[in-house]
Amino acid sequence: MxxxxxxxxxxxxxxxxxxxxxxxxxxxxxxxxxxxxxxxxxxxxxxxxxxxxxxxxxxxxxxxxxxxxxxxxxxxxxxxxxxxxxxxxxxxxxxxxxxxxxxxLSAAKKAIFRGMLSHPKLFDALLGLSKKFQGVFIKPANPEMGTYCSAALSSFIGERHFVPLAKQSFYAKQKKLQSTSKDSELKVLFFPGCVVDKIYPNIAESAVAVLEKNNTSVSIPEIQACCGIPALASGDARSFETLLKQNLEMFRNSGAEYILTPCATCTSTIKKVWPMMAKNLKLDCLEQVEQIAEKSKDISEFLVDILRATPPALSNGKGSRVTYHDPCHLGKSLGVNRQPRELLNAMANVELVEMQNADACCGNGGSFNLQHYQTSTAIGNRKCENIKATGADVVATSCPACMMQLTDVLSKDNQAIPVKHVIELFYEVS
Ligand code: SF4
Ligand code: SF4
Missing domain, CATH: 1.10.1060.10 (Alpha-helical ferredoxin)
Incomplete structure (x- = not known):
């Protein structure tokens, strides 16, 4: 009592x-x-x-x-x-x-958030190890979608179809691809986010290439920490605070005018959740957090509103019908719906076809998908039907978590509709 x-x-x-x-x-x-x-x-x-x-x-x-x-x-x-x-x-x-x-906090979550996620180097090393052995546990599911599924019955993977960990993460490649720092007007810090880094490095490479082509000097933190939302969504404010402070340390003295991410969830977390939690936890870094939140932008928002970048007109590119899914963390949370569509509309080889309820949630929700997979899939299947009804060749979006969910539901439905980030499409025509 x-x-x-x-x-x-x-x-x-x-x-x-x-x-x-x-x-x-x-x-x-x-x-x-x-x-x-x-x-x-x-x-x-x-x-x-x-x-x-x-x-x-x-x-x-x-x-x-x-x-x-x-x-x-x-x-x-x-x-x-x-x-x-x-x-x-x-x-x-x-x-x-x-x-x-x-x-x-449960012992399992303590081990994941406090033992692994809060130690970025260890987290990277463990995922590097998992990558080496993942082939033993998975098998191709839908080759046209590039997906895999569980090779044997695994309660963790379940019925999921997914894109496996990349052979080389963005950060591993980055060691070779050191960004060329030119004397350009705009200095930006690029924060790929964990899922882009480890599963979709092509998104990060496309973003950096497009930024550099548009006369932007890109710096990348030597090592990145998770934005903290997986820990916080599980109620672990302590791990969230640890990760926030690690990120602040990396951002300190970067001299960047903007902080850019291709992950809607990271952008929304940095802009909305970091200040909210810094206030709530009464952290003395609140001022720095607010400055970072102000400078942070989604990659499409930055290209359209700040750089006013447009892809070159193509004379003979192969045309494709593209439909766009609005991630909740970009559209509802930050009001960024227009900019990704402007980029798609500016691509001469793209015909943008709107799906019904483009801004409806895809059902991923991070840990929600892990805990409530049947409900998550049922929500995703509604999205899958709306995508199919457009007759689109490609689904574009702006969040790697949505990409995972859309890929899962489309792949299980035997579709061959690739799911791409807007910046990958932009890079392909640039
Ligand atoms: S919409 Fe829901 S949350 Fe908002 S006031 Fe009504 S009951 Fe409350
Ligand atoms: S799942 Fe339902 S209750 Fe939760 S944030 Fe979305 S609309 Fe609100």
């Missing part, structure tokens, strides 16, 4: 955020998880009721509430449509970290 009183005082920190909800239920109509499960506990209003119940000592099942809080994509669709402006993602992130503080 005494413990629950302690929890109640911890939850008082988010009382103001919770009290904005007027329980109208409009979030039900838009939440992709609710659309599949029809459970009130899966939607914002239901989650807020549970948190209020805990705060008022009317509910004692802390683990049950935590589990229900984790059944959320953190997509922000509810907030984007909420008449009261409830900051659902902020509430869920803070509540998950309060409950994790109270209940404790």
């Amino acid at each position: 005494k413990d629950l009183e302690k929890l109640s005082s911890m939850l008082a920190e988010i009382d103001d955020l919770l009290s904005n909800c007027m329980k109208c239920g409009m979030c039900q109509a838009v939440c992709p998880v609710f659309a599949e499960t029809q459970k009130e506990s899966d939607v914002t209003r239901g989650k807020i009721y549970m948190l209020e119940g805990l705060a008022k000592n009317m509910i004692a099942d802390t683990k049950g509430v935590k589990q229900r809080l984790e059944k959320c994509l953190l997509c922000g669709t509810c907030s984007a449509n909420c008449p009261s402006g409830v900051s659902a993602v902020e509430i869920f992130i803070l509540a998950r970290s309060i409950l994790t503080d109270f209940i404790g």
Whole structure:
């Protein structure tokens, strides 16, 4: 009982955020998880009721509430449509970290976030090792999509179709490809993000090549730390803080006017979650975090709004129909919907065909996909049908996590529609 009183005082920190909800239920109509499960506990209003119940000592099942809080994509669709402006993602992130503080972090998550992710060199070395042995556990799934699946029944991989770890990460190649620092007007720091670095290095190479071609001096931190969102989404604010501080150290004195990433989730985390958490954790680096957030941009946003870059007109390039999926962390979180489309429209060999509900969540949600794969896939399958209906040859997007999800659902549906980042298409015609 005494413990629950302690929890109640911890939850008082988010009382103001919770009290904005007027329980109208409009979030039900838009939440992709609710659309599949029809459970009130899966939607914002239901989650807020549970948190209020805990705060008022009317509910004692802390683990049950935590589990229900984790059944959320953190997509922000509810907030984007909420008449009261409830900051659902902020509430869920803070509540998950309060409950994790109270209940404790599982041994497995401690090993992953505190033992591995918080030590970038060790994390790189372990993934380098996994890469060497991954061939034993996987087999080709859909050669036209370049996907693999589990070679034997594996509870971790399950039915997933995926692009495996790259033979060489962007950082491993970078040692050979040292960026040429020219005396150009704009100095940018490039932050690829873990998934791009290790699974999709071609995205990072394309981005650096396009930036350099557009007279931009690109610097790349010697080693990068994860942006911290996987740890924070699991409630581990301590690992998040460690990773944030490591990144700040790398960014310090970079002299960069902009920090660019090709990963919508990293961009949104740096711009929105870093300042929110620096304030919440009362960190003395808040000012630096706010400056970095201000300077950080998505790669398409930078190319269109700052560089005003356009691809050269092609005289005889092969034309393709391309449809664009808006990542929630770029569109809903940062309002960047126009710029990727402007880049695609500027490519002479691309015909942009809009799919229905292009801004609907793909269902990945990071750890959500790991914990709730069936629901995640059901949401992804809706997207798959909308993509197929366009007759597109290629799906473009701006987030490697969305790429993984779209690839999985399209590959399992026996499609041959490659999923590419906008910057890869831009590089191909540049
Ligand atoms: S979160 Fe917003 S949309 Fe949902 S019930 Fe509360 S006020 Fe209504
Ligand atoms: S963030 Fe997305 S998944 Fe979570 S409650 Fe809101 S709409 Fe549903």
